[in-house]
Amino acid sequence: MLAVRCVSQSKEDPLSGLSIEEIADPEPPQGWVAVNIRSAALNHHDLWSIKGVGLRSDQLPMTLGTDAAGVLDDGSEVLIYPVIADPDAGGGDETLDPGRTLFSEKHQGLFSERVIVPERNIVPKPANMSWETAACLPTAWLTAYRMLTTRSGLSGPAKVLIQGAGGGVATAAIELAKALGHTVFVTSRDEERARRALDLGADACFSSGEKLPTKVDLVIETVGAATWDHSLRSLRPGGRIVVSGATSGPNPPSDLNRVFFLQLSVVGSTMGTRDELDALLRFVADAGLEPRVDSVVSLRDARSHFERMNSGEVFGKLVLSV
Numbered sequence: 001m002l003a004v005r006c007v008s009q010s011k012e013d014p015l016s017g018l019s020i021e022e023i024a025d026p027e028p029p030q031g032w033v034a035v036n037i038r039s040a041a042l043n044h045h046d047l048w049s050i051k052g053v054g055l056r057s058d059q060l061p062m063t064l065g066t067d068a069a070g071v072l073d074d075g076s077e078v079l080i081y082p083v084i085a086d087p088d089a090g091g092g093d094e095t096l097d098p099g100r101t102l103f104s105e106k107h108q109g110l111f112s113e114r115v116i117v118p119e120r121n122i123v124p125k126p127a128n129m130s131w132e133t134a135a136c137l138p139t140a141w142l143t144a145y146r147m148l149t150t151r152s153g154l155s156g157p158a159k160v161l162i163q164g165a166g167g168g169v170a171t172a173a174i175e176l177a178k179a180l181g182h183t184v185f186v187t188s189r190d191e192e193r194a195r196r197a198l199d200l201g202a203d204a205c206f207s208s209g210e211k212l213p214t215k216v217d218l219v220i221e222t223v224g225a226a227t228w229d230h231s232l233r234s235l236r237p238g239g240r241i242v243v244s245g246a247t248s249g250p251n252p253p254s255d256l257n258r259v260f261f262l263q264l265s266v267v268g269s270t271m272g273t274r275d276e277l278d279a280l281l282r283f284v285a286d287a288g289l290e291p292r293v294d295s296v297v298s299l300r301d302a303r304s305h306f307e308r309m310n311s312g313e314v315f316g317k318l319v320l321s322v
Contacts, residue, residue, distance in 0.1 A: 001022065001023060001024075001025055001112055001113040001114050002020065002021070002022060002023075002112065002113050002299055002300060003020070003021060003022075003023045003063045003111060003112035003113070004018070004019075004020050004063065004064050004065065004111035004112070004299065004302045004320075005018075005019045005020075005021060005023070005061045005062060005063050005064065005111075006018065006019075006049050006050045006055065006060060006061065006062045006064055006104075007019045007060055007061045008057075008060065009049075009050055009051065009052035009055070009057060009060070010050075010051070010052070011051045011052055014047065014050040014051045014306075014310060015050070015303065015306055015307060015310065017050045018050055018302075018303060018306055019061070020299075020300060020302055020303065023063070023112065025114055026108070026114065026115065026116045027116070028116040029116075031118060031119055032116045032117060032118055032119065033072060033073075033116065033117060033119055033122060034072070034073060034114055034115070034116050035068070035070040035071065035072060035078060035080060035114070035115050035116075035117060035122075036070050036071045036072075036073070036113070036114050037068050037069070037070040037110065037112065037113060037114065037115060037322045038069055038070045038071060038131045038135075038321075038322055039068065039069050039070075039131035039132050039134065039135035039319060039320065039321055039322065040065050040067055040068040040069075040110055040111050040135050040299070040319070040320040040322065041067040041068075041132075041135045041136045041139070041140075041168075041317050041318065041319050041320070042065075042067075042305050042306070042309055042317070042318040042319075042320070043066055043067060043139050043140055043168060044167070044168070044245070044247060044309070045066055045102065045104070045139070046064045046065060046066070046104070046109075046111075046306070046309075047306065047309050047310060049062070049064055049104060050064070050306075054105065055104070055105060059105075059106070062104055062108065062109065063104065063108040063109040063110070063111055063112050063115075064104050064109045064111045065103065065104055065109035065110035065111030065112075066082040066102045066103050066104055066109060066110060066138070066139050067080075067082065067110065067135050067136065067137075067138050067139045067140075068080050068110035068111070068115070068135055068138075069125055069131055069134035069135045070115075070322070072122070076124070077124070077125040077127070078122050078123060078124060078125050079123045079124075079125050079134050079135075079137065079138055079277070079281075080103075080110060080115075080117050080121055080122065080123070080138060081120075081121040081122075081123050081138060081274045081277055082102050082103055082110075082121075082138045082139050082142075082271070083095060083100055083101075083102060083121075083271050083272075083273075083274075084100065084101050084102070084103065084106070084107060084118060084121065085097035085099065085100035085101070086099070087273070087274075093273055094273055094274065095146075095270050095271050095272065095273060102271075103115075103117070111299065111302065111320065112299075113299070113322055120274070121274075123138075123274065123277055123278065123281070126281060126285050128285070129281075129284075129285065130290075131321075132291075132293055132296065132319050132321075133284075133290055133291055135319060135320075136168075136172075136291035136293065136317045136319065137277070137280060137281065137284065137291065138277060139168075139271070140167075140168030140169045140171075140172050140291075140317065141168075141172040141176070141280060141284075141291060142271060142272040142276060142277050142280055143169050143172075143244050143269070143270075143271055143272060144169050144170075144172035144173040144176050144220070145172075145176055145272060145276060145279075145280045145283070146269055146271070146272035146273075146276055147169075147173065147220055147242040147244055147269045148160070148173060148176055148177055148180060148182075148218075148220070148242075149180075149276075149279075150269075150272070150276065151242045151267050151269040152218050152240065152242055153218075153240050153265070153267075154182075154217065154218060156181070157180075157181040157182055157183070158182050158183070158216075158217035158218055159182065159183045159185070159214065159215070159216040159217050159218075159236075160173075160177045160182045160183065160184050160185070160216060160217065160218045160219075160220065161185045161186075161187070161212065161216045161218070161219045161220070161231070161234050162174055162177065162184060162185070162186045162187075162202075162219075162220045163186075163187050163219065163220065163221050163222065163223045163227040163230070163231060164187060164188065164208075164222060164223040164227060164247075165186045165187065165188040165190075165193045165194060165196070165197035165202070165205065165315075166188065166190070166193045166196075166197075166312075166314060166315045166316075167222060167247070167314075168316070168317050169220075169222050169244060169245065170186070170220070170222060171197075171200060171291075171292050171315065171316050171317075172291065173220045174186060174197055174200045174201060174202050175200055175201060175289050175291075175292070176283075176289070177220075178200075178201035178202075179283070179287040179289060182218075183203050184201065184202045184203050185202070185203065185204050185205075185206065185212055185216060186202040186204070186205045186206070187205070187206050187207065187208050187209075187210070187227065187230070188205055188206075188207070188208065189207065189208045192315075193315055196292075196315050196316075200292060208226070208227065208230070209227075209229075209230045211233075212234050215234060215235060215236035215239070216234050216235060216236065216239065217235075217236060217239050217240070218239065218240050218241075218242065219231040219234060219235060219239070219240070219241045219242070220242060221241050221242065221243040221244075221245075222243070222244055222245035222246075222247060223245070223246070223247055223248050224243075224245065224246025224247060224248045224249050224250055224252060225246065225248045225249030225250070225251060225252040226248035226249070226252075227248070228252035228253075228254070229252065229253070229255065232254075232255055232258050232259070232264065233258070235262065235264050236262075237262045237263060237264075238262070238263050238264070238265075239262075239264055239265070240264070240265040240266075240267060241264070241265070241266050241267065242267045242268075242269050243266065243267070243268055243269065244268070244269045244270060291316065291317050292315065292316035292317065293316055293317050293318075293319050294308075294314050294315055294316040294317060294318050295308075295318060295319070296319045296320070296321050297319075297320060297321070298320070298321055298322075299320050299321070299322050302320055305318040305320065
């Protein structure tokens with residue numbers, strides 16, 4: 001069967017370690033099931049892996065991919081929950097399990113024609129949901145949903161700033177935040193991305209670092225060092241930043257005087273629980289939401305998607321069709 005794999009790692013030339021090759025069909029052990037993949041979606045996690053971040057070299061070759069949907073051997077249509085963890089070890093929240101992992105870290109990932117996953121990671125796909133939509137939800141959309149709900153501290157409509165229009169989590173957050181009733185501000189360095197953010201429903205888009213017309217209750221932060229100071233300055237007293245990524249760097253200078261004087265909160269967020277994925281599926285269906293898909297190519301042509309993600313010229317999700 002065909003699979004997209006990391007066979008070596010390089011920060012300077014990450015695509016040199018990407019291989020699209022034939023591998024043996026996997027056999028599920030006890031408690032695992034096989035899924036015939038129909039659609040999968042890229043995330044920055046996949047790019048980081050071939051750069052050597054979060055994936056050890058002694059685990060190579062590794063099939064990449066954390067987002068996918070497909071069909072069980074009995075014909076059931078399913079999504080795959082991407083977190084392999086024990087809820088009990090996390091006090092009821094598997095994202096807090098110290099031993100948690102994602103597909104393509106300790107276990108082979110989901111960018112192949114057939115995969116094996118723990119039975120617990122199987123989630124029924126709504127019958128009227130497209131394969132492309134289903135494949136986009138388990139990682140980026142689930143991350144954005146948890147940031148805006150469980151981790152946000154919000155109890156009703158609010159003003160939300162989403163840093164860095166274009167990425168998978170940011171575009172998901174725009175659609176979800178509007179559907180949740182929030183006023184949504186977005187930043188972007190690119191006029192075309194700004195226009196697309198407005199098309200998704202953002203109330204206003206500003207240049208990176210530009211002063212907002214009003215302070216916000218919540219900042220959705222995935223960019224990191226390049227936007228961190230702006231995120232702090234944009235919050236009202238008592239406001240909150242929820243951070244789930246740092247694509248521009250993880251070590252920004254922190255204005256601690258502003259943090260304590262204005263009693264700001266900085267909250268980390270990683271992925272979401274299986275129950276939150278169930279809730280997200282219901283919310284997406286009820287609200288009639290569809291993830292913004294940048295483009296779709298076949299599994300065999302996955303290299304072109306990795307090239308586009310590496311260049312940063314993406315708006316929305318990059319999807320692989322199997």
